[in-house]
Amino acid sequence: MTFFLQNFFNGIMLGGLYALIAVGYSMVYGILRLINFAHGDVMMMGVYFAYYSAVVFSLNPILSFTVAVLGAAALGFLIDRVAYKPLRKAPRISALITAIGVSFFLENLAVVIFGAIPKSFLDVFKDKSILEKTITVADARIPLLTFLVIIVTFAMFSVLFFVVYKTKIGMAMRAIAADIPTTSLMGVNVDNVIGFTFALGSALAAAGGIMWAMRFPNVHPYMGFVPGLKAFIAAVFGGIGSISGAVLGGILLGMIEIFLAAYFPSVMGYRDAFAFIILITVLLVKPSGLLGKKAIEKV
């Protein structure tokens, strides 16, 4: 029971982080049918923003987090404006190739600005004792940090669902996902709404990335690759284009990874392969994903 609970909380935490990142892939795909390969790199930039805010500029944790999340949002908006917006009417493959280009650009930019030598995210904690604190749940000792991450993650999901389903701009986002020209006929500046979508997805990815770095503190310019890829798989698993699908896919993927590794430790070394097995299975059995509606188009 203790063992189960420990893994359960780890699974929820890891899955929640995948989900936070996956939402950005899914929203952008839902609107532009674009797989934004640079998404994991925007996450990486967000982690650096947080690191520098806290370590170099000595801002307090909440302020560092806020600065990083807003910085990543601005970066996401800017990437859409500069790289993707000029290609809205171009063939889809052009935008896809551009996305790969943006990914390389951000990674190299990070090498130039922040350096290629990895930094430890644990430097942001002035008082390292917080890392040791635990909470006991029915005999299982769960790190306080795990709880914090889970709470922040679910708070961010609440904000996300509020924005998408209860606000005017969220309504426009959903309208655009269905029909861009008709949305523009309603007087909606579609490019601004798309820009907002990029900003929102990037903010969530940065939040996810920062919390990821608390768990895996190795911060370097290529750190966006693995969580980005996993989150992309989670988005496809849940049904790319669907926001609830991304959340569900992320959480399930995290749970499956943690529990397989926990109960079948002999296959631990192949942990990252699980994600791909899931991806291939989903693509074979239900290409539209768990909550997706239409079949995925070929890109």
Next chain:
Amino acid sequence: MSEIALEIKDLHVYYGSIHALKGISLVVPKGQIVTLIGANGAGKTTTLSAVAGLVRVQKGKVIFEGQDITNKPPHLVNRLGIALVPEGRRIFPNLTVYENLLMGAYNRKDKDGIKEDLEWIFQLFPRLKERLKQLGGTLSGGEQQMLAISRALMSRPRLLMMDEPSLGLAPILVSEVFEVIQKINREGTTILLIEQNALGALKVAHYGYVLETGTIVLEGPAQELLNNELVKKAYLGIA
């Protein structure tokens, strides 16, 4: 010339090498219903799309209330007071009926005015009121057409453009739609109506234009067109 709502001058539109509009000109006077009739593929939808900013105008001008709006992006055209009920309704299937209506009012800040207009729309189409919470995609064809018209009205347009609103509707609904068009017009909205149903359109319109493969071949007061030999033969099915 304050009594002119919309003026189109020598409009040319191409789709690649297809010359879809070959220099059409027309005038929609304020307060009137003007109809543009023509067979499938004549260029009717292209004309409305050009006014709305959805397709590029290569040559010619679109003037709304004296202002040149040629090639303005669609959201700015809408904000100037032009709404389009698009071909095929284009309801947002994943939004509720209520949200579809709110999309129409996207740029309005006058909450009271929006409420008033909703009440007016529920009088025009009582069926919509019962379906407010349903997703747009679950409505029947007729209900979707009513929603499309209502959604366009929610921006309180001074010019309402409608692309074949009677298409694919049961005969009872067709006459209901034409009645509603007259009602909306009597409340003061100028209307540019596109139809393949020439008889229905000419009966409610003040003035009409006949479009054939990208060129206007005939125009006149709707009553005269109803009695015109060419129109009778080609569009009303009367030999």
